Amino acid sequence: MPFITNEDPKSAVQDSAAPVKEPGRMARFLDSDLFHSFLKSKVTVVAATGTAILFLLAFLAPWIAPHNPFDLASISIMDARVPPFWMEYADPRFLLGTDDQGRDMLSAIFYGMRISLIVGFCSVVAAAFIGISLGLVAGYMGGRVDAIIMRIADVQLTFPAILIALLIDGIAHGIFGAIDREVFAFYILIVSLALSFWVQYARTVRGSTMVEKNKEYVQAARVIGIPSVIIMVRHILPNVTGPVLVIATINLALAIVTEATLSFLGVGMPPTQPSLGTLIAIGNDFLYSGEWWIAIFPGLALALLVLNVNLLGDWLRDALNPKLR
Amino acid sequence: MSVLDIKDLRVEFPGRKSVFVAVDDVTLSVDAGKVLGVVGESGAGKSTVGNAVIGLLQEPGHIAGGEVYLHGKRIDQLPYKEKRRLRGRKIGMIFQDPLTSLDPLQTVESQLVETIRTHLPLSRSQARQRAIDLIEAVGIPDASERIKQYPHQFSGGMRQRVVIALALCAEPELVIADEPTTALDVSIQAQILELMKELCRERNVAMLVITHDMGVIADITDHVAVMYHGELVEYGETIQVLGAPEHPYTQSLISAVPRPDIKVERFPVVNYIEKAGTPQKQIDIATHWLGKARDYEKVTGPLVQIKDLDMQFETRGSIFPSKRKYFKAVKKVSFDINEGETFGLVGESGSGKSTIARLITGLYQPTGGSILFGKTELTSLKNRKDVLAMRRQMQMIFQDPYSSLNARMRVSDIIAEPIKFHRLASSNAEVRQIVDDLLDHVGLGAAAGKKFPHEFSGGQRQRISIARALATRPRFLICDEPTSALDVSIQAQILNLLKDLQQELGLTMLFISHDLAVIRQMCNRIGVMRHGELCEVADCDQLFEAPQHPYTRELLNLMPSLELLSRANLATA
Numbered sequence: 001m002p003f004i005t006n007e008d009p010k011s012a013v014q015d016s017a018a019p020v021k022e023p024g025r026m027a028r029f030l031d032s033d034l035f036h037s038f039l040k041s042k043v044t045v046v047a048a049t050g051t052a053i054l055f056l057l058a059f060l061a062p063w064i065a066p067h068n069p070f071d072l073a074s075i076s077i078m079d080a081r082v083p084p085f086w087m088e089y090a091d092p093r094f095l096l097g098t099d100d101q102g103r104d105m106l107s108a109i110f111y112g113m114r115i116s117l118i119v120g121f122c123s124v125v126a127a128a129f130i131g132i133s134l135g136l137v138a139g140y141m142g143g144r145v146d147a148i149i150m151r152i153a154d155v156q157l158t159f160p161a162i163l164i165a166l167l168i169d170g171i172a173h174g175i176f177g178a179i180d181r182e183v184f185a186f187y188i189l190i191v192s193l194a195l196s197f198w199v200q201y202a203r204t205v206r207g208s209t210m211v212e213k214n215k216e217y218v219q220a221a222r223v224i225g226i227p228s229v230i231i232m233v234r235h236i237l238p239n240v241t242g243p244v245l246v247i248a249t250i251n252l253a254l255a256i257v258t259e260a261t262l263s264f265l266g267v268g269m270p271p272t273q274p275s276l277g278t279l280i281a282i283g284n285d286f287l288y289s290g291e292w293w294i295a296i297f298p299g300l301a302l303a304l305l306v307l308n309v310n311l312l313g314d315w316l317r318d319a320l321n322p323k324l325r
Numbered sequence: 326m327s328v329l330d331i332k333d334l335r336v337e338f339p340g341r342k343s344v345f346v347a348v349d350d351v352t353l354s355v356d357a358g359k360v361l362g363v364v365g366e367s368g369a370g371k372s373t374v375g376n377a378v379i380g381l382l383q384e385p386g387h388i389a390g391g392e393v394y395l396h397g398k399r400i401d402q403l404p405y406k407e408k409r410r411l412r413g414r415k416i417g418m419i420f421q422d423p424l425t426s427l428d429p430l431q432t433v434e435s436q437l438v439e440t441i442r443t444h445l446p447l448s449r450s451q452a453r454q455r456a457i458d459l460i461e462a463v464g465i466p467d468a469s470e471r472i473k474q475y476p477h478q479f480s481g482g483m484r485q486r487v488v489i490a491l492a493l494c495a496e497p498e499l500v501i502a503d504e505p506t507t508a509l510d511v512s513i514q515a516q517i518l519e520l521m522k523e524l525c526r527e528r529n530v531a532m533l534v535i536t537h538d539m540g541v542i543a544d545i546t547d548h549v550a551v552m553y554h555g556e557l558v559e560y561g562e563t564i565q566v567l568g569a570p571e572h573p574y575t576q577s578l579i580s581a582v583p584r585p586d587i588k589v590e591r592f593p594v595v596n597y598i599e600k601a602g603t604p605q606k607q608i609d610i611a612t613h614w615l616g617k618a619r620d621y622e623k624v625t626g627p628l629v630q631i632k633d634l635d636m637q638f639e640t641r642g643s644i645f646p647s648k649r650k651y652f653k654a655v656k657k658v659s660f661d662i663n664e665g666e667t668f669g670l671v672g673e674s675g676s677g678k679s680t681i682a683r684l685i686t687g688l689y690q691p692t693g694g695s696i697l698f699g700k701t702e703l704t705s706l707k708n709r710k711d712v713l714a715m716r717r718q719m720q721m722i723f724q725d726p727y728s729s730l731n732a733r734m735r736v737s738d739i740i741a742e743p744i745k746f747h748r749l750a751s752s753n754a755e756v757r758q759i760v761d762d763l764l765d766h767v768g769l770g771a772a773a774g775k776k777f778p779h780e781f782s783g784g785q786r787q788r789i790s791i792a793r794a795l796a797t798r799p800r801f802l803i804c805d806e807p808t809s810a811l812d813v814s815i816q817a818q819i820l821n822l823l824k825d826l827q828q829e830l831g832l833t834m835l836f837i838s839h840d841l842a843v844i845r846q847m848c849n850r851i852g853v854m855r856h857g858e859l860c861e862v863a864d865c866d867q868l869f870e871a872p873q874h875p876y877t878r879e880l881l882n883l884m885p886s887l888e889l890l891s892r893a894n895l896a897t898a
Contacts (some may be wrong), residue, residue: 033341036341215728215729216723216724216725216728216729217728217729217730217731219683219688219721219723219729220721220723220729220790220793221731221742222687222688223686223687223688223716223719223720223721224716224720224742224743224746224747224797225712225713225716225717225746225747226742226746235731235734238731238733238734239731239732239733
């Protein structure tokens with residue numbers, strides 16, 4: 001709004017006359033427009049609470065899960081395919097029933113969610129790192145460097161994320177062989193997800209960087225003599241992180257879904273370290289033989305997780321975008 | 326009966342924590358064929374008055390009290406639909422930026438015809454004829470041909486003429502012009518103002534002109550209303566208000582306007598503006614770090630010698646050199662700057678004056694010519710160490726106080742960066758001390774260091790910029806339009822500060838501005854630029870008293886006549 005300016009002599013006088021006590025970081029956050037817009041949106045508050053609960057369940061899985069689905073000593077094939085608690089033949093030990101190996105579904109979901117989230121976070125961080133670095137360089141340098149990086153990005157975009165992941169998975173298996181699958185599956189997943197998602201970051205950061213680099217504070221830094229790398233990292237990077245944060249949140253949901261898809265297709269996490277996608281894949285075999293819960297509950301957990309994170313991301317996008325406010 | 330009557334208008338913007346009163350208790354009226362000017366600095370609420378009349382207040386703003394009458398009929402309470410019918414039909418609007426107030430995808434004709442047919446019961450061909458008449462009336466030659474063109478085919482001034490035609494096309498009774506000439510060069514500004522005044526008389530239209538520029542007020546208005554923080558402080562005939570201002574705010578506002586006719590030592594210190602005017606703590610420059618013996622070599626002759634400087638930008642790239650196209654921003658420019666003087670570069674937008682500043686500081690590489698700084702040829706510097714040594718000796722102050730500071734850094738870090746980078750201080754404690762002293766010295770106080778740039782006003786930010794520029798202990802300071810984004814009263818303070826600093830530190834300055842009056846107050850010698858060429862270089866008084874080049878004479882003639890102001894200046898100064 002053009003009407004409210006800081007050109008107010010009264011406030012300037014106050015500033016210099018009596019040093020007002022600086023409010024703490026927390027108090028400032030609670031008073032900020034961002035937090036205010038958060039409270040105003042009911043959906044967002046629900047989504048944030050949901051996300052927080054799901055994250056807690058996932059990361060505290062070893063302590064709160066009723067069983068340890070990886071402890072072979074505690075699972076028994078005799079408990080296999082027990083239905084959830086409200087059905088006939090249910091076992092009170094297994095609230096949501098068990099799978100074909102006799103693993104408790106509830107515990108498996110907690111653990112699976114943990115793996116899904118870890119893969120999601122790691123791949124988002126990796127993709128953001130690649131994308132931000134390349135975007136900064138492309139936007140700041142311009143010219144040929146920019147053209148090369150952005151053409152690579154264009155080519156990258158013509159492949160769907162899953163195809164890239166399958167490709168990298170295939171190459172990695174060719175190199176390391178199938179024996180190492182248990183160890184390498186996790187890293188292969190992260191690398192392939194990162195390589196399929198970096199383009200978005202690169203494009204966004206490149207665009208903002210091209211705007212920022214023409215601003216006078218960057219020129220002032222150049223007049224002082226500061227080298228390009230430091231200008232990029234210290235001056236431009238902090239000013240382009242807003243949109244990146246939004247993409248990262250939305251991409252977290254996307255990464256979790258893609259990971260689930262890959263695991264479902266059998267190129268993701270192995271059944272010994274099941275993510276949500278792996279659990280759904282296992283359950284898929286029993287879907288038509290009446291044991292629907294083995295696939296449906298992990299599927300529900302996945303849907304809930306992705307929905308909550310997405311809603312949060314949507315709000316963040318709107319709240320940080322001054323045009324929509 | 327007057328065309329527009331505003332009675333006790335109050336406009337509120339409810340915020341999250343408090344209600345911001347943008348306009349309070351404003352009473353105005355405009356007669357047919359007369360021009361009323363509303364003048365004030367940014368945040369005074371002058372634009373809000375115009376928006377309230379036409380019903381275009383930005384959400385959540387609303388009229389909280391008072392009445393608006395158009396020809397005796399109350400219009401502020403009309404439902405949305407009827408208010409919309411007034412716009413364009415009874416009230417025409419002229420906006421500041423002619424670049425954005427026309428639809429780039431429609432021809433001028435279709436925009437005019439559409440507006441005419443919305444409001445008047447005319448056939449397509451009648452509307453077209455009317456559009457051509459209007460385009461002719463606003464002084465665009467060859468109207469029947471040019472009307473078929475798109476807005477981008479018109480220059481800025483011509484576009485503003487089209488906007489005026491658009492505002493007049495349905496025979497409105499009132500025209501509201503919000504900063505109609507702020508985005509234009511002086512030579513065009515004069516023509517547009519003349520046109521507006523003429524049309525207003527001819528067509529018997531009442532006009533409300535909103536501006537921050539005292540020159541515009543003096544030029545075309547019959548009555549003037551001075552606003553300060555949402556309130557009307559003075560209202561009366563222009564001759565009366567400008568010639569013998571009664572309210573102290575009006576007096577200080579007028580005395581802050583730079584005088585084009587006489588060079589004064591300092592701008593009168595005015596009250597009624599933001600504090601932070603004087604250094605809180607006096608520093609003895611001779612013994613302080615800032616003034617400490619500089620390791621600069623002495624120069625004999627001019628400090629900066631520019632010879633045949635050429636700069637061209639590629640406008641169309643190609644792998645074949647013969648197919649490349651260039652825009653020549655600077656053509657064979659030569660001038661000298663002596664040590665300790667302020668050299669002014671003046672010219673209209675696009676004349677290449679900012680490009681020269683960027684060439685000297687090394688932001689651009691020139692395509693030809695030489696820049697000699699002391700004994701060093703800047704264009705042939707290759708060694709990074711030598712480049713850094715040069716960078717330290719010259720610093721720059723930029724135009725836009727809002728984009729020239731990194732919003733994510735604390736003020737103390739912004740100022741400390743050059744000191745640390747060039748290793749000008751031995752310890753962190755010393756850096757902190759220097760930063761505090763610098764902030765004190767530019768009149769902000771050391772406490773400002775802990776804050777972020779967005780917590781400061783435009784004038785205060787420009788002080789931070791100055792402190793940053795001084796932090797390398799430069800001997801040569803380039804000011805690129807340092808005050809053109811600021812209000813006049815703050816401009817006066819900043820210019821005073823620059824003058825003081827120059828005297829204390831013995832700085833050599835290159836001062837770039839489009840404003841002749843500012844140039845006159847600041848500079849010893851002046852260069853006039855046009856289309857990348859240097860027309861004339863002369864001593865300040867000589868240039869103003871006896872201009873040699875025809876373009877210089879033209880520029881001087883076009884300066885808004887500030888005779889009224891000058892008289893007031895003499896009275897208060």
